[in-house]
Amino acid sequence: MDNSTSWDALYKKLEAAEKRIAEQSAIVAAAEKLVRCKGRYHSELNYRALAKLFGVVTPDLPPLEHENVHYADAAEVEITALRQRIAELEARKVNLSKLSVGEVMYVSGFSRDYAEGWCAGNDNAIHEIRTAGIKVKGG
Structure with missing residues (x-):
C-alpha cells in the first residue's frame, strides 16, 4: 500500500468517525431532552423530540402551551382594549x-x-x- 492510498483510507475513516460522532451527538441531545421531559406532556414531548431527531414532521400535534403564550397575551391585550372601548361607548x-x-x-x-x-x-x-x-x- 503506497502512501497516498493510506492517507485516503485514513481520511475516509476520519470522515466516517466524524459522521458517527455527529449522529451520536444528536442522539445524546435527544436523550437529554427526553430525560428532562416532565409533567402531563411527557409522552407528547418524547414523541416530538424523537420526531425532531429523525426529521419527521408532526402536523397532527397541536402546538405546546408555551408556543401559544404570545397569542394568549395578544388576545388578552385586545380583550382589554375592547372592554375599555365598550365602557367608553356606554359612558357617552x-x-x-x-x-x-x-x-x-x-x-x-x-x-x-x-x-x-x-x-x-x-x-x-x-x-x-x-x-x-x-x-x-x-x-
Missing part, C-alpha cells in the same frame, strides 16, 4: 333634542301634521335608544 350620551310641535313647525316651515309626526318619531327614537341602554342627552 347621544344628543337628541326633544322639540315641541310648535318648534318643529317653525324650524321646518311645514304643517302641524308633519310636526306631530316628526315629534312622535323623535319620541320613539329616544325611547328605543334608552331601551338599548344608551343615555340620551336633551331628551
Whole structure:
C-alpha cells in the first residue's frame, strides 16, 4: 500500500468517525431532552423530540402551551382594549333634542301634521335608544 492510498483510507475513516460522532451527538441531545421531559406532556414531548431527531414532521400535534403564550397575551391585550372601548361607548350620551310641535313647525316651515309626526318619531327614537341602554342627552 503506497502512501497516498493510506492517507485516503485514513481520511475516509476520519470522515466516517466524524459522521458517527455527529449522529451520536444528536442522539445524546435527544436523550437529554427526553430525560428532562416532565409533567402531563411527557409522552407528547418524547414523541416530538424523537420526531425532531429523525426529521419527521408532526402536523397532527397541536402546538405546546408555551408556543401559544404570545397569542394568549395578544388576545388578552385586545380583550382589554375592547372592554375599555365598550365602557367608553356606554359612558357617552347621544344628543337628541326633544322639540315641541310648535318648534318643529317653525324650524321646518311645514304643517302641524308633519310636526306631530316628526315629534312622535323623535319620541320613539329616544325611547328605543334608552331601551338599548344608551343615555340620551336633551331628551
